[in-house]
Structure formats: structure tokens, C-alpha cells
Amino acid sequence: MTKDEFLQELEVLIRARYGIILINTLEEERALDLLKSMAAKLNKRLLTWSCTKGLTMNDDQAIDPNTVDLMTAIAKVEQLAEEPSLFVWLDLQSHLNSSPVYVRRFKELSQEIRERMPSNSIIVGPLADIPVELQKEVTIIDMPYPDLAELKSIISQFAKQYADRTELNIDCSDPTLDALGRAAIGLSKTEIENCLAKSLVKNKGISRQDIDFILEEKKQNIRKAGILEYVETENLETNDIGGLDNLKKWLEIRKQAYTPEAEQFGIGWPKGVLLVGIPGCGKSLSAKCVAAAWKMPLLRLDLGRVFGMYVGTSEANIRQALAMCEAVSPSILWIDEIEKALSGQASSSQTDGGTTSRVFGTILTWMQEKKSPVFVFATANNIASLPPELLRKGRFDEIFFVDLPNEQEREEIFRIHIKRIKRDPDQFDIGKMVKLSGESTWGDGVRLTGSEIEACVNQALLEAFFVKNSAVHPEEDVTTADFERAILQSVPLSRVRKEDIGYMRNWAMENAVRASLTPEQVMTAAVGSASASEVTGGRSIDF
Template structure:
């Protein structure tokens, strides 16, 4: 819903004499500004109530000091409601929840307004748990965050105040306003003004270069939610992923769907992707690198934090998390190891009163119907724990299976991690490392994962450092032999969980797309072992 649509809908509810309208928002100041303009348009008085000031008319005239008491304020509102008025109630939730008397009096006021008075009661604040007695009286309307045009206007109005200052650099050009406005999507008016004020203090400027301040504010908002985590992807790129070329190509095509040209062409927003497969083979790293490549914020949803101890809090938490991901869109919502949070779904009605089922249902409905550009990147290790509703078409654009890395992929992974420790891969025997880390040395169906390769490189580096310092060889450095020794000493996960990995491969044959491209040359000319045939599971895509 845009701002104009919100105002139009609110005006219709007011004209239709709805008794109580709840504006769901945390932007109290902005809501009051919009209501002031609407009251003026409708020729109604605007009276606000708070627990500190009581009833105040038109923003500055106190009606009576005794109206700080809610009961007195409601009685006074009944008298004033004979004339066309908008009564805006702030801080109301704690009062209504504290006593049934308040609920009854507020309900009586709502009924009188609806039946015979040319006025309306409007509650402004975050969505509250509406008392059962009032549910038939209250109509909820969500106030949207500022859209791009409103954001540009907010930024321009703030910057205009300082244009005459010679010691400040103020850029109000269309390009600067557009850049700042797009970066500010998902922030409130107050938060945007705070960012601009911070830039003035620190850098004496408001220009298109101040996007970093805005992104930092978004990170703060995510942290304050306690449910979402803003993941830093600044130093990552898709080249940090070894292998998974099929997945990379698929994601590169989806990246172009977020361009203005794609929107004009009629292409909709991608829904998301589900990665299932062997732990330690790059699923989580892929989420981080995609966010870096797409230049979008990566928000990690910890479903464990969603479940609260109070009735209804879990459902409210997931709605908050999903709305926040939409507020900072375009964004990537990363749900890591989704099967763990949904493991109790089958017995939810008996174990938690159905809370897990309701949370899961909220996620599914949102994934199916969301209109905002939020790309869902979900990962799972245990296929058997995934509910079938999650896997059907329409939830995700595609499901990929991530298998143990083949020869070429392991060679690429070794090079990546050797570069990461500041060494030249050309000085190492990559071919021998690939052989030692595969089935030719470890046995059929057993290979090192990407994370195990990283651990071997780190172990070799640590041991080389120890030898260099303890045995008096300052010129010594990590060598191929050090990494090879670490490989031989490792215990591969694929050996410990061989049956589980076999089950995943069988499932993926008909249900998922292979994340890795298996070049014909690699399979026909120099296979690692007959078990390599197991790798080529899943459908392939002809790009």
C-alpha cells in the first residue's frame, strides 16, 4: 500500500463513521502529521490524548488537566464528539490491558460515535493485542513506510534548511536525492533525519556519498528487532564460492530481474531458492556471496528466536520479521537450516498448542503472496525433516542439491583457501591434494567437503607456524606436504554419514537441480572412481 492509497483508505473509513480505527505504525509523529492534514481536509477538529498531556486540541491547546486520566478523557470526548472531531489516542494499549473498566468505557464511546456522533476514534501505535470485547469495534489499517517520492521530499526539506551555510556541502540534485532516497527505503522520517544530521556533524555535508550512514541505520533497526540479523557481506564475492557453477549461473540470471529494464519488460520479482545437501559444501557461503554480488542487505532469520514464551508472541514475532524484511527491500532473507526450526511441526498441536504450525503457515502464506522484492534464500541439511508443503512449486523458484565437491571443484576450493592465507597456489601441488581428498584415496563415496578443505589448509598453516617458531627455521613456510598431511589426518564427514548422503542423492535425483555442473571431460576421461556416477544426480539446466 502506498501513502496515497493509505490516506484514501483512511478517509473512507472516517467518512463511513467507523467507531475505532487502529493505525498500525511505529511512526507516531508522521501519523499525526498525516492526520492533521486529513482533519483539515474533512473540516474536523483534531484532538490527541496521551497519558502525560491528556486531551490536547489541534496540537497545542490542553482541554483540561484532569483528562490525563483516561476515564475522564473518555467522558470529555463524549461531550466534544457532538462536533465533527478526530480523537487520536496514544499510549492506549497498557491502559486497556490494565482494567476491564477502561475496555467497557472505550467500547461505549465507540458505539456512541458509530451510532449518532460525527466523529471518530483513532488509535495510533504498533499493532496491539486487541481485547476480545473490542475486536468487533476495531478496524486495523497499516501505515506504510515512506515511498521513494516521499523519501526524496523528506531529504530535500531537511537539506534545504542548510543550503545557505557556506561551511556545509549540500547537494539537492535529482541524482543525489534519488540515490539517498533509494538507500533510505524502509526507514522512518525520524531515522532518515538522524542519518542526515549525523553526516552534517561528521562530514559537513549531505550528498549522495552519505549512503553508508543510511545503511548503518538499517543495520541498527535489524539488530533492535532481536529476530533478524544483518549479515556483513562487504568483503565477499561469488568468486569465493568454489564450484556450484550451475547455481551461480541460475542466480546471475535472477540478479538481472531486479533492474528497471526487467521491470519494464514485465518480469516479476524472483521468489527465492532452497539449497539442500551435504553440510559444509557452501550453502551458507552462497547466501552471503549472492547478497554481496546483488548489492542487497542479507537478513538472517533465526527461527529459534521467533518462538516466545507468551501466547501469541511467536506469531507476532514472525510477522514483525517478515514485515521488516519487506521494509528494507530489495533484500535477501536467509533462513539457515530451516528444517531444524520446523522439526516439531508434525507434533505441534500436542507439544506447543499449534504454535509451530501457525508460524510455519504464516511463512508459507507470505512466501506465496509477497509482493515486495524479498528473495528468500533457505538452506537445509536434513531433507527428511522438510514438510512437503515447503517443497511444492510456488514457494521457491527452484530447489538445488549441493553434493560433495568433484575434482574440479576441490581444485578450485584449494586455490581459494591458499590465496586466502596469502600464498600463491602455483607453488602448491594442487593435483595431489585433489587426489588425496577424493575417492581415489579415501574410498568410494568419500570426499572432503569445502569446509573440511578449509580446515586442512588452516591446520597446515598453524603447524607450519609452530615449526617455524619452535625449531628455529624462520625462513620456513607452509608447503604442499603440510596440507597433504592434514588431509590424511582428517576424518571426512562423508565417511561418517555415508548412508545419509546416499539418501539425499537418491531424493535429489527426482526432486532437485544439481548445483554443480559435471563436465563430460571430468567424468569420461579421468573419473575418480566408479562412485563418481553418484554425483551426477538431479536435473541439469540448459542455459
């Protein structure tokens, strides 16, 4: 819902004399500003009640100090409601839940307003448990976060206050306002103004550099929620992924959908991607590198944190997590090993009263219907545990199968990790290491994963360090022989789980796109020396 749609709906509810309207928001100050404008438009008085000031008019004009007491305040409102008014209640929900007397009294007020008084009661605050007795009386309307136009206006108004200060560097150009506004989507007015104030103190100005402060504010919001984890992606890029060129190209195309030009062209937001395949082959790393390349926050959803002790808590937690993803959008929601959390949903009604099924249903519905630019990046290792509802078209834009790295990819992976240990890859016989880590050593379909290659590099470096620090070879450095020895000492996962991997490859030929280039594509592009005999699963894709 946009701001204009929210105001239109609110006006309709007020004109229709709804007795109780609950505006679900944490932005109390902004909600009051909007209600002041609405009251002026409808030619109604605006009176506000809080537990510290009681009833006030025009922010600070006290009606009666005794109205700090809720029962007294309701009685006073009954007297004032004969004149067209909007009564805004700020601290009401905790009071209603504390005593049935308050619930009954407020319900009577609501009924009187609905039947004969030209006024409305409007509760402002976050949605909490509504007493059962009031549920038929209350109409809930969610106040959206500021949209791009409103954000640019908030930033511009704040910046113009300091435009005459010669010691400050204030940039109010349209490109800067647009960049800051887009970065601030999902923040409240107060949070944005805090970020800008911080920039004035620290950077002596307002400019595009404030994007860093805005992103830090978003991190704080995510940490407060406690269900999502903000994953740092600094110093990462897609080149840190060895191979997976089909996946990289597909993601590069989707990245363009988040540009203003794509929006004007009529392109919608991508839904997401599901990566299935063998553990240790770069699925999780891909999520981090994509977030870094797209310059979007990466939010990891741990479904284990979603499930709570009490009835209804789990469903509320998942709704809160998904709302947070939308609030900080554009963003990437990373659900790692999704099959582990959802594998028991088929028998959920017998084991947990259906909680898992309801959480799963909430996720599926949101994935299908979401309108915000949240890209879902899900990974799975065990395809047999994936619910069929998750795999159908409409949940994800595509399903990719990540197989064991082929020769060209293993070469890239060796080079990446050798550079990581601050050595020159060209000083080693990479080709020999690539051959040794593949099917020529362990047989058809068996080769090292990316994480196993990383472990071999680390092991070789450690052993070389031990030799270097002995009295026998003080000048020794890590050599190709060290890497070869570490490779041969490995026990590949693909050897232990050869049958399982064979099943996954057969499944991928019908249900998923190959994340890597085929050996023929590698050879045609002259990107290495991949062997056409290497076993690879998944369908080909043309761009």
C-alpha cells in the same frame, strides 16, 4: 498497502462513521501529519489526546488541563463530538489495559459516536492486545512505511533547508535522491532525518555516501527486534565460493530483477532459493556472498528464537520478524538448516499445542503471498525432514543440490584458502592435492568437503609453523607435503555417511538442480581437469 491506498481506506472508514479506528504504526509524528491533511480535506476539527497534555487542538491549544485524566477527557469528547471532529488518542492502549472502567467508558463513547455523532475516535500507536470488550468496535488499519516517492520528498525537503549553506556540500540531484530513497526503504521519517543530520555533522554534506548511515540505521532496527540477526558480509564476493557455477549463474540472472529497468520491463521480484545437500559444501557461505554481491542486507532468522514461553508469543514473533524483513527490503532472509526447526511440525498438535504448525503455516503463506522484494535463501542438510509443503513450486524459484566438490571445484577451494593464508597457490602442486582429496584415495563417491579442505590447509599451516619454530628447520615454510599429510589424516564426512549421501543424490536427480557444472561441462569449457567418473547428484539446467 501504499500510502495512497492507506489514505483512501482511512477516508472511507471516517466517512462511514466507524466508531474506533486503530492506526497501527510507530510513526506517531507522521501519522499526525497525515491526519491533519485528512481533517482539512473532510472539513473536520482535529483534537489530540495524550496522557501528559490532555486534549489539545492544533497541536498546542489546550482544551482543558483536567483532561489529562482519561475519564474527564472522554466526558469532554462527548460534548465536543456534536461538531464534526477527529479525536486522536496517542497513549490510550496502556490505559485501556489497566482498568475495565476505562474500557467500558471508551466503548460507550464509541457507540455514541457511531449512532448519532459526526465524529471519529482514532487510536494511533503500535498494535497491542485489544481488550476483548472492544474487539468488535475497533477497526485496524496498518500505516505503511514511506514509499520511494515519499522518501525522496522527505530527503529533498530536509536537504533544501541547508542548500544555502556554503560550507556544506548538498547534493539534491535526481540520481542521488533516487539512490538514497531506495536505500532508505523501510525507515521512518524520523530515522531518515536522523541519518541525514548525522551526515551533515560528520561529512559536512548530503550525498550518496549517506547510504552507509542509512544501512547502519537499518542494522540498529534489526538488533532492537531481537529475533533476526544482521549478518556482516563485508569483504566477501562470489569468487570466495569454490565452484557451484550453475548456482552462481542462476543467482547472477536473478540479481538483474532488482534493477529499475527490470521493474519497468514487468519482471516481478524473485521469491528465493532452497539449497539442500551435504554439510560443509558452501551453502551458508553462498548466502553471505550473494548478499555481498547484491549489496543487500542479510538477515538470519533463527527459528529457535521465535518460539516463546507464552501462548501466541511464537506466532507474534514470526510475524514481527517477517514484517521487519519487508521493512528493510530489498533484503535477503537467510533461514539456515530450516529442516531442524520444522521437522517436528507434523506432530506439533501433540507436543506443543500446534505452535510449530502455526509458525510453519505463517512462513509458508508469507513466502507464497509476499509482495516485497525479500529473497528467501534457505539451506537444509537432511532432506528426509523437509515438509513436502515447503518443496512445492511457488515457495521457491528453484531447489539446488550442493554435492561434494568435484576436481575443478576442489582446485578452486584449495587456491582460495591458500591465498587466505597469504601464500601463492602456484608454488604448490595443486593438481596432486586435488587428486589426493578425491575418489582416487577413498573410493567412488567419497571426497573432501570444502570445510574439510579448509581444515586441512589450516592444519598444514599449523604443523609447518611448529617445525619452523623448532631448532631443526628454522627456515622451513609450509609445503605441498604438509598439505598431503593433512589430507591423508582426514576422515571424510562422505565416507562416514556414504549411504545417506547416496540417498540424497538419488533424491536430487528427480527433485533438485545440480549446483555445480557437470564434469562434461567443465571439460567442454576447459575450466579444469574434472574426471567424468566423479559421482554427482542433481538435474542439469540450461540457461
